[in-house]
Amino acid sequence: MKKVHLETDRLILREWIDEDRKPFAQMNADPMVMEYMPRRLDEGASDKLVDRFSQHFKKHGYGLYVAESKDTKEFMGFVGLSNVELEVPFAPAVEIAWRLSYEFWGQGYASEAAKSVLKHGLGKLKIPEIVAFTVYDNTRSIAVIEKLGLERDPKGDFDYPRLPKGHPLAKHVLFRIAA
Numbered sequence: 001m002k003k004v005h006l007e008t009d010r011l012i013l014r015e016w017i018d019e020d021r022k023p024f025a026q027m028n029a030d031p032m033v034m035e036y037m038p039r040r041l042d043e044g045a046s047d048k049l050v051d052r053f054s055q056h057f058k059k060h061g062y063g064l065y066v067a068e069s070k071d072t073k074e075f076m077g078f079v080g081l082s083n084v085e086l087e088v089p090f091a092p093a094v095e096i097a098w099r100l101s102y103e104f105w106g107q108g109y110a111s112e113a114a115k116s117v118l119k120h121g122l123g124k125l126k127i128p129e130i131v132a133f134t135v136y137d138n139t140r141s142i143a144v145i146e147k148l149g150l151e152r153d154p155k156g157d158f159d160y161p162r163l164p165k166g167h168p169l170a171k172h173v174l175f176r177i178a179a
């Protein structure tokens with residue numbers, strides 16, 4: 001059963017099903033998509049992530065939703081909310097996050113989905129504040145964050161804890177929005 005949480009003009013945002021595992025693994029192996037991640041994921045690691053995302057839904061009732069095309073029913077990637085489990089000064093917090101397959105970039109899909117997710121999170125789910133963070137030069141992602149109206153919190157910028165000091169992807173910028 002695909003549990004649908006949200007619907008936008010072009011997308012359905014829903015929970016994960018086994019059929020998502022293959023296109024998700026393909027996306028996680030794509031060097032373009034994973035440019036700002038420390039590593040690409042093999043099938044096993046990608047599957048473990050699906051398991052983690054599904055557990056998050058069970059525990060919290062929300063999570064990183066699969067973005068599905070209303071038109072073609074294709075898996076496009078994920079956009080959603082996730083509890084920050086990193087050792088960072090701004091945790092505990094709920095973050096908004098996204099990753100789309102390359103073929104779907106540049107058509108406003110991430111912004112469309114994220115707008116709906118943000119409204120849902122701050123509204124219906126009554127989350128008092130939502131954060132977003134990314135590698136400092138991930139301009140595409142930062143464009144989406146800024147379009148959503150989150151504000152940069154320069155004091156919150158941080159080095160990603162799970163990366164060695166000085167790693168080229170370590171430096172992260174933090175954004176926040178309150179209900």
Ligand SMILES: CC(C)(COP(=O)(O)OP(=O)(O)OC[C@H]1O[C@@H](n2cnc3c(N)ncnc32)[C@H](O)[C@@H]1OP(=O)(O)O)[C@@H](O)C(=O)NCCC(=O)NCCS
Pocket residue numbers: 032033034036097098099100101104105106107108109110111112133134135138139140141143144147
């Ligand atoms: C970030 C990502 C989700 C964006 O998806 P998308 O559907 O292309 O995003 P949208 O089309 O809604 O918006 C992208 C915005 O970035 C802008 N943009 C695109 N490429 C850009 C670039 N190289 N530099 C600056 N801005 C750029 C677009 O102009 C657009 O803004 P606009 O609508 O005001 O013109 C997608 O690129 C992705 O999955 N990246 C890999 C995963 C990732 O980095 N996730 C974030 C990790 S924290």
